[in-house]
Amino acid sequence: MGDQIHAVGASIPQLDSHEKVTGTAQYVADLVRPGMLHAAIVQSPHAHARILSYDIKKAMELPGVHAIVTGDDLDESDRMGAFIKDEPAFAKGKVRYVGEIVAAVAADSEALARAAARLIDIEYELLPAALDPMEALKPDAPKVHDDSASYVKVFDAGTEGNVCSRTKLSEGDVAAAWNQCDVIVEGTYETQAQAHLSLEPCGALAEVDAQGRVTLWSANQSVFRVQANVCESLGLPMTRLRCQTPRIGAGFGNKMEAHVQPVLVCLALKAKKTVRLILSREEDFETVRARHPFRIRMKTGATSDGKLLAREVELVLDGGAYGDDSPGVLGYALLMNVGPYNIPNVLAHGRVAYTNKMRFGAFRGFGVPQVTFASEQQIDELAKKLGIDPIALRRINIKGRDDKWFCGQEIASNGLEECLNKVEEASDWRAVRAGGQERARGDVRIGYGVATSAHIGGLLASGAIVRVLEDGSVLLNTGAVDIGQGSNTVLTQMCAEALKLPIEKVAIASPDTDGSPYNWGTTASRVTFMAGRSVVKAAAEVEEKLKQQASAMLECSADDLELRAGGRIGVKGAPGMELPFGAISGRAHWAAGGPIIGSHSWVFDQKTVDPKRAIATGLPFQQIGIFSFTAIVVEVEVDLLTGKVRVPRAWSAVDVGRAINPQLVKGQIEGAFVQGLGFALTEELVWDGGKLANPTLMDYKIPTFVELPDDLNTFIVESNEASGPFGAKSVGEIGMNGVAAAISNGIANAVGFYSPRLPITGERVMESLNQSWQATS
């Protein structure tokens, strides 16, 4: 065996591959327990109403029904919320959106539970509803929360009336800077609510033991957030709840905070039996969460040499009925609005409005796809006005290694220039933009668009525990949920590399609030960087302890020892003198030394705001993460007869720091691209009054195989981040950020107009085409 184990950088298949291709992987809907009951929810038919009474008599009398919970089973003072504690476990006292969970039934079968649910009568007193965020922010609008200012908040949110939160960030002197600009572009943009559409609908299974302690399995992105949310909203001590994770059928933010877990635990405790609740697809559309609709007012100015000088942006987010992650999305979107450019004067401010719609929350990109849609179009428009090539203009302004991000955070590794180089070259940008290729083919017009973006990986706390088992193999526990992106595999690769073990000698434990170290969640593109750093440090502690104990066994100094490939500790320069991990660990357990455990935990600690540079009000996070970068070029085809837009070719480059598993990195870039395609062109949740008009897959359309570009090219750029585990940063979300903007810029290149609204449907393109034809005729 060689001296190195190269697990990092290897495209090994996911560790759970076998179960996924044989159909034996167990998702929450596959879990069965003897005597298990099945649950169904009752949803609110009204956008805003007071709950006057519940009549559950007929439902309880149905044979096979075991328990029903309503708002009467909740305590008024118990509320959860990531930033603002404004949300009950399910509706109590009031309903605030159509589809909100108001009651739940546990019965012998799902059919029975649903039949019983239909027999529950609830009396409501209708209240006027605030459906539009701009309307909701007016002083006389109906109040979604009777006294929002009184809620507990974890930061200075400025919550008042229908203002859920407000944030303002500024650098330089924007007001003065406009006068120095030679060109200014200004515009208003609207982006839509996008449904996550994980193939697996939300669900959970709660087991109650004889002591009344609950073990909760659920489709989730964080066992710790489930635990906190359920316990806060039900008034339970956290020791009363153990949260575990089956295989997860994808999460893109929808499973990060609570969905059915609180109501299910409430129901299971009342029934005193194991209960499973799986939402239907329609219920999943209607009750959980979606991407925030944004209303963006943006203004950007530059001087004639192409240097960006000023940016002002105002955001209004539709937050829906509950705060959820909204303050974070607002703050992050404002922080990232400029993109990876040096703009010395920036004023970024915004508000989240409560409305009587489903809550809006975390969704891949976390506000950046929305602001990037506006920002990258404005950069493009400026380039057009200045007569500078769009990529050339970006090059003049992109942040370099020693530049700081907006508000002052240091950047460290930065592969953005290489990303731009790669996509510019691969797409043959100069030739196509110079008109060297065909631009029209029958009724189709062809264009090329570019966008750049950045994203962070980091935020909050992670940890790792590495244990050497008696036989010398290793068990890794990070508490990080693998939602299909492959974190279990990547973290195992890092642990194996750090300890020079073959992958088969390292196992990774399933996340469990009873035994795992705290990991905030699989979100914010953070697991590789945050948990990975802990894995490396915990492994280093294990190496130290192995050496300490081996030094006693080999009667030498620990400084004379080295870690050898294959799980051995040996004396430097003496190839024969070594001990396998098993020998050390066996002795540790049975004779002397003590079982070898390495651990590490930390909170991301790099400050976001430098108070000497920027003024920040109401920013919900103080330390956010390290930056990854991306550049995208797309080729678009616009059908002049229908307005329909196709993307036949695309090039996406991402600076991930280091690809621990290149195949999994590629999977994130490609998957995010196609999800971005849906965001850009076809996906939109539509409301009919307070009710969702298209909560079905018949009416809400995501890209299929056929919509995949003919040619989707990905490029992995490795800038080797010094603070990252093996140089790694992040990749989970960034692949989505620039897609809509690049497509819009491509359409502008093809047919001459930009798109202020998402999605860019055939109809909206036709409208713009007709307007421009009328203007020119």
Place this chain on the structure above:
Amino acid sequence: MSVELLINGKAFNVDAGIGDTLLSVLREKLDFKSAKRGCNQGVCGACTVSVDGWPMRGCLSLAVGCAGKDIRTLEGLSATRRMQFLQEAFVNFGAFQCGFCTPGMLVAADALLARELNPSHEDVKVAMSGNLCRCTGYLPIVAAVRNAAERIRKEAARG
């Protein structure tokens, strides 16, 4: 009422009402859980199973209407050589992330290769367009199916 279903070559007697879909009977009464309930409306494809050699939606098939048909799920198809080639290719090409759509994808791919052993990139996309994936962006799935087809052709050529 009692209905006899032939699943993966074995006969099972199940008690089913007219509203019970093949999908719900497979999952809840017979413990064949590979087929998933993603939408229950026949759009997502996660419930795709093979019926008399053709891929069908388990969620749109009534159990009582499936008596006498040859029903194959991934559990049964895993024993065939063609499916094994597909499974290996899916693993090697990273043709899944969360895996929830994967059983349906494999059944649909298997049905395609049963009839066309040299599908083009376009052929695969069209044949499988009834299966949605939200994680991978489809590209590695197309590559995996074509790779499996190529390996099957090579093995057949070797005789």
Place this chain on the structure above:
Amino acid sequence: MTIEPGLFLQPKSADEALHMLFANEDAKLISGGATLVAMMNAGVSEPTTLISLAAIPEMNGISSETDGTIRIGATTRHRETAGSPLLKGGLFVVRSAASQIANATVRNMGTIGGSISFADPGLDYPPALVAADASVEIASIRGRRRISAREFFTDWYTVALEPGEMVVSVYLPGHWLTGHGFYIKHARVSGDYATVSVALCRQEDGAVSVAVGGCGPKPIANSAANAELTASLDDAAIKRASDILRDQSDPLDDVRGTASYRRSLITGLLRRAVRQAEKSVGSES
């Protein structure tokens, strides 16, 4: 899903099915199930009795009749219709429509009878059948009747079926077996219902029949529009024909598009269909 076991009847002949339908007032017919089972799963339909048409030979399959017409049995799956060599010439429009329904897996299950009985305006068969001058054979215990496809589709989700009646076959006239047929479907993504569609048949002697789908409660067809395109296929004729069709259209606003967008697509899609017809002159479809 229901909690009652219910009754599942499996007649062996059309007459047996009709008698069962007559005897069970609340019974629903089930063909491929693609539409009905989805409704049952959603709780929109809760039948206690189902009459399956799956085991009735006369209702299944595509055949060439002695008088030259092509007969498609009501329980024929879309897959078979999409691949039938009997649907050639102008009748290729029906093959083309069938091949664009949903996706391959759903086409293994859905049937023409089940599909047209549901009459969602976004469906693909209705404009194709109207363009091809199809007629629908309807049976009840009182006997059989035939009406034109044009008369069959009466309103939103409504067809000319009385209680106790069912579709037994669809007949396509033999005079369309020469020439060319096209079905152009504009949808948001592959597999979606049509936002707007155009079905066109053109005979070798130049006779044209056109129908527009997705633009109203039923397919839009007009003999004056057909006459324009029969006389000429130039841009002016296409504009006149599409103006006539647009005047007759009555689309709704929905998630696939507004009424005005749909109306605006008629000319472009009609032109696309006509250009394809021109290209195919002299070639076999």
